[in-house]
Amino acid sequence: MRTRRLSKDNTYYALKQKIIDSELEPDQVVHEENLAALLGVSRTPLREAIQRLENEEFLVRQPNGRLKVASVTLKEVEEIFLIRSMLEGYIAKNAARHATEQDIHQLKAMIEKIKYSFQLGASQDFVSYGFEFHDYLSQISQLKTFEKILNQLRDHALRYCRYVTMHGNWNTQADEEHNYILQMIADRNEEGAERAMQDHILSSLTTAVERIRGIQTARED
Template sequence: MVPKRRLTKDVAYYQIKQKIIYGEFNPDEVVREEQLSEMLEISRTPLRQALQMLEMEEFLIRQPNGRLKVASITKEEVEEIFQIRSMLEGSIARNAAANASSDDIKVLTEILEKLRQAYHFGYSQEFVAYGNDFHDYLAEISGLKTSVKLLSMIKDHANRYCHFVSMYGKWSNQVDEHALILEGIKNKDGAFAELAMKKHILSTLKDVINRIEDKANSKIGNTVD
């Protein structure tokens, strides 16, 4: 049997990370142990273990005064993350095109339709989730264990940036981009699928950077006013 304390730590870790990814905790917001302990209804010891894990993953940053704050949203970080993604996921798409069966094509088509519906109705959280499902399925059928493992190390940080954009409905051609990737998979054209995936990831990067810049300019405008 797994000790209860370990389970509590893991649950707290997951819940806090989700709140950071989905924007319930804002970038640069100070997090206080007493508030988190009350919110999650757990004791300080497992909470501190969870916070240490999130600090190691750089979702939380320790300040000089010892307090923890939510990591900032920065252009430098997102550029690095998405450049890495474009290379890894491009290779994954190429291999998925070679391996995809007719059943795999059917599953991907169904996910794409759900993505389209989420976009149509403005369901931002579902939109990101279905996008993840699409990418995860390609990773599963690619057979590239090392690439998939490396990708998993940055996935949650990437999701945080994706949700940061989806909150404001500023995606550019996301559904069409996924459709192009699927076209390459259907035709077993690995080169086409790889190129379409890389263009999609870099398009997402552009959306995120535009949103970061919009927010920065908005802050400057408010300061001037």
């Protein structure tokens, strides 16, 4: 039973990661036999993984019964980032209230990784370290319900960020924005931290919308 559970979970996470990383591209039609071969698993854990990903709307069952990867849409990215701006703004406010000196030190270390990846032009690493920074703020905010709701959006947001960086550089202001958020938290400026986080996420939304529109226009030409 334990081996089966691990196999089922590993299949789910592996398939989800391929969607997040756009190894399985938006709107791509997928077949169970091909996915089973790709992941090196049997059909039983694969079907359970597919069902979970359908429920989370990473995979979509079409009227003809075929399965495809969920689309990338302007409407969805706008909704995701607007919700994140509200939730994470309040999370940053509470992180400024509760952060310890050790937390500040940890956040500074994360900022250094973000800066380094930005300087190297390693855009996917930049996205990963940025999410690590955001995740840590959620943990120290002590807002468990906020964190739980945010986790339901996290991987969808990550998918959009990775998709955008595949087609050009990420928001060039993001490096400075992370620094400013950390400064507000270190200064215990709760209102400033909230505004800084909201501005950062809305700035990222602008980048994502512009990039997705550009991708869509290029494909139509």
